Amino acid sequence: MTQDELKTAVGQAAIAHVVEGEVVGVGTGSTANCFIDELATIKHRIRGAVASSEATRKRLEAHGIRVYGLDEVEHLPVYVDGADEINAAMQMIKGGGGALTREKIVAAVARKFVCIADATKMVPRLGRYPLPVEVIPMALGHVRRELAKIGGSPVLRRGFVSDNGNLIIDVSGLSIDDPSALETRINQIVGVVTNGLFACRPADVCLLGMAAGVQTLLAS
Numbered sequence: 234m235t236q237d238e239l240k241t242a243v244g245q246a247a248i249a250h251v252v253e254g255e256v257v258g259v260g261t262g263s264t265a266n267c268f269i270d271e272l273a274t275i276k277h278r279i280r281g282a283v284a285s286s287e288a289t290r291k292r293l294e295a296h297g298i299r300v301y302g303l304d305e306v307e308h309l310p311v312y313v314d315g316a317d318e319i320n321a322a323m324q325m326i327k328g329g330g331g332a333l334t335r336e337k338i339v340a341a342v343a344r345k346f347v348c349i350a351d352a353t354k355m356v357p358r359l360g361r362y363p364l365p366v367e368v369i370p371m372a373l374g375h376v377r378r379e380l381a382k383i384g385g386s387p388v389l390r391r392g393f394v395s396d397n398g399n400l401i402i403d404v405s406g407l408s409i410d411d412p413s414a415l416e417t418r419i420n421q422i423v424g425v426v427t428n429g430l431f432a433c434r435p436a437d438v439c440l441l442g443m444a445a446g447v448q449t450l451l452a453s
Contacts, residue, residue: 239351239442240315244268246440246447250347252310253278256301258339259293260314261286261332264349268313269293283309285339286332287396303342312343316350316436317362317429323348323436323452324412328365328429331395337427340434348436352443359412363388363403364419365429370400372424379422380404383415399426 234242244267251257251272259269259282269289272282273296281299283306284290290300303309314336316325325348327333340346364385368376373389380387385404393401409415412432419428439450 234442234444236351236353240264240267240349242447243349243351243440243442244271247313247347247349248272248275250311250313250345250438251275251279254280255310256280256283256306258283258309258312258343259285259289260312260336260339261289262315262330264315264351265289265313266292268349269296272296273298283339285314285336286330288330289332303339309339309343311345311347312339313347313349314340316348316354316431318356318359319348319350319354319436319439320356320359321450321453323439323450324359324430324432325436326359326362326364326429327431328367328401329362331365331390331393331401333365333429334367334395334397334427337431337434340431345438346434346436348439350439350441352441355441358409359430360407360409363405364407365390366402366404366419367395367397367426367428368400368402369424369426373400373402376422376424377402380419383418384408397426
């Protein structure tokens, strides 16, 4: 199967986790788009969706799916999103599409976080993929210097502004031995909105697309 076919397969498999009659949280990116397209086939069975980005909102609305603001829903049974990397503990690096802050907010509210990914995203250790960090523009220089102090090589994502009006720094070369500790440490740098480590709130389930089919993984 091609990578696109694997993404389609996990998007289809995620439908089984959608709670009928409820609102579903929807992530951002190419794999999440496959889920959105599949969600459209059962849109009459859900109340609507909460979008983690403007791009996701537009795609949902194009399918005729009602989009709610997060403050309009009292609870969110499930959030479905992709990952740039995921490990056996269901900890992830996310934010390749620049929507990490809103993704992290929706994930924090959801009772269950379902990660959908192809097999190339499963890694024994996080960090091969550069870690995105969302930064308030005024703090760009300060945050870059602080990230360098902890061993990272920070590079501004040129020509990109997040839905929140902020900048993204992509950090390579980090030693991610303790993802939760590093997530917390980076978030404590003044000027950082959040970073793309989803370790303090990992996924509950990973639907992993493989040549033999979709495998369901739980945290080890």
